[in-house]
Amino acid sequence: xxxxxxxxxxxxxxxxxxGNPILIQSMTNTKTEDVEATxxxxxxxxxxxxxxxxxxxxTMEAAxxxxxxxxxxxxxxxxxxxxxxxxxxxxxENGADKIRINPGxxxxxxxxxxVVNVAKERNxxxxxxxxxxxxxxxxVEKYHGVTAEGLVESALDKVRIIEEMGYDNLVISIxxxxxxxxxxxxxxxxxxxxxxxxxxxxxxxxxxxGNIKSAVGLGIILSQGIGDTIRVSLTGAPLEEIKSAxxxxxxxxxxxxxxxxxxxxxxxxxxxxxxxxxxxxEAMVQDIQLDIxxxxxxxxxxxxxxxxxxxxxxxxxxxxGLLIKKGKIVKKVPEEQxxxxxxxxxxxxxx
Numbered sequence: 001x002x003x004x005x006x007x008x009x010x011x012x013x014x015x016x017x018x019g020n021p022i023l024i025q026s027m028t029n030t031k032t033e034d035v036e037a038t039x040x041x042x043x044x045x046x047x048x049x050x051x052x053x054x055x056x057x058x059t060m061e062a063a064x065x066x067x068x069x070x071x072x073x074x075x076x077x078x079x080x081x082x083x084x085x086x087x088x089x090x091x092x093e094n095g096a097d098k099i100r101i102n103p104g105x106x107x108x109x110x111x112x113x114x115v116v117n118v119a120k121e122r123n124x125x126x127x128x129x130x131x132x133x134x135x136x137x138x139x140v141e142k143y144h145g146v147t148a149e150g151l152v153e154s155a156l157d158k159v160r161i162i163e164e165m166g167y168d169n170l171v172i173s174i175x176x177x178x179x180x181x182x183x184x185x186x187x188x189x190x191x192x193x194x195x196x197x198x199x200x201x202x203x204x205x206x207x208x209x210g211n212i213k214s215a216v217g218l219g220i221i222l223s224q225g226i227g228d229t230i231r232v233s234l235t236g237a238p239l240e241e242i243k244s245a246x247x248x249x250x251x252x253x254x255x256x257x258x259x260x261x262x263x264x265x266x267x268x269x270x271x272x273x274x275x276x277x278x279x280x281x282e283a284m285v286q287d288i289q290l291d292i293x294x295x296x297x298x299x300x301x302x303x304x305x306x307x308x309x310x311x312x313x314x315x316x317x318x319x320x321g322l323l324i325k326k327g328k329i330v331k332k333v334p335e336e337q338x339x340x341x342x343x344x345x346x347x348x349x350x351x
Contacts, residue, residue: 001225002190002197009125009171009196011052012076012097016171016228017196022254023051024245025198025231026238027080032062032069039072041238046075048242052229054078054100063090070095078127085111089118098171100127103158104136116165125169126162130155131202132176148185151176156192170195171229175202179217186221199227210234211244218248259285259346262310263296270298272316272335280339281314288346295324312349314342 008018016023026045030037032055042053057063057079070077078098079091085106088099099119103112119126132146139150151174159170172195176182182201189197201210201217214232221227232244249255263278278296285294295313307313308327315322321338323331323345333341 003225003228006194006196006228007168009169010123011078011125014051014076020228022222022227022249023229024049024242024249025052025054025078025229026050026241026245027054027056027231029238032056033059033065035065035068035072038065038069042069042073042075045238045242046073048239049246050075050238050242052076052078052098054080056080057087057091057096058082060087060090063087064094066091066096067094081106083107085115088115092118092122092124096124098125098127100129100173102129102131102134103161104130104134104154109161112161113165116162116167119169120167123169125171126167127171127173127198128155128158128162129173129175130158132178132181133203146176146178146181148176148181148188151181151185152189152192155189159193159195168195171198172196173198173200175200177201177203177213179213179220182217183220186226187224190224190226196228197226198229198231200231200233202233205235207234207236207240210236214244215248215251219252222248222252222254257289257291259288259290260293261285261296262293264298266298270316271318272298272321274298274316277314277316277339281342284339284343285346290346290349292349294342294346297324312342312345314338 004019006017009016014023028038028041030041032038045053053075076097078100079096080100081088083105088101091099106112130151132151135146135150135154139154140146143150155172155174174185174189179201199221201214218230230245232241234241261282266274281296292311295307295310297307297313297315307324313324319335321333321335322329323341
């Protein structure tokens with residue numbers, strides 16, 4: 001697989017590439033200058049499973065705030081820079097573990113060189129980012145529109161600029177809101193470079209549409225062995241990005257840990273509020289660190305059989321519920337006690 005053979009890049013105390021585990025990334029939506037709010041959000045994301053955090057650095061005050069933010073968090077911090085090379089330098093001087101730039105909008109070669117010199121001196125990785133929305137006019141004309149081929153050429157051009165300056169501690173990111181274009185671009189670039197890839201579907205959309213687009217796109221890319229870090233980009237709370245990323249990795253068998261909840265679709269036999277119950281179970285298990293499957297079934301007719309592939313499950317009837325283990329009924333309880341009964345079983349779980 002491609003990710004087994006990418007270069008190893010050190011980001012703070014984490015390593016990516018070379019077959020290391022795929023890490024989950026998100027981005028704060030606070031004003032980075034507001035240290036208290038930014039730290040509070042990062043700590044919440046850490047607790048949810050975020051491995052790397054990125055902060056926007058649009059001002060010198062934001063760059064300087066990184067120093068204090070770094071003191072209070074426990075995961076690597078990436079500084080997101082656009083346009084002003086001085087902000088990239090200041091961010092590194094204030095403790096950024098990695099910087100994200102687009103050499104195309106940083107300015108002259110001298111300015112890019114100034115950034116590279118500081119990164120090289122401090123051994124700080126540079127993420128070279130290219131977005132379909134900002135593809136160079138010449139490449140749009142060359143490929144008769146925004147294409148996967150154009151994205152790859154643009155990214156590799158940026159990489160070449162930095163490599164020719166004597167630095168190759170790089171991560172590449174090529175993103176598009178077009179799922180299939182994004183997938184094709186990653187397939188193409190994986191054949192042309194061994195730099196680690198940060199993968200995501202950019203501007204994916206709201207919690208609903210963004211999750212679907214990200215799951216499809218990341219599923220295609222990751223299942224081909226491509227991708228060293230990921231971000232699920234949602235128009236919503238960053239916390240939701242972490243939940244979705246963890247679920248995508250777990251579904252693909254790329255990460256273990258955490259309870260997987262499966263539930264049946266409702267039908268005419270359903271005699272309980274299955275939708276409400278399934279949502280309650282999913283929320284309830286967030287703080288229980290077991291690597292098992294829990295089934296939530298809507299009726300006592302098919303529930304036990306349908307739940308047999310799960311480690312434990314519950315099924316509802318008229319005023320009663322069943323507790324099921326490996327497809328066998330082990331207990332009948334009043335409906336109102338079903339959720340508490342399941343939680344007790346999980347808290348005292350023995351494999």
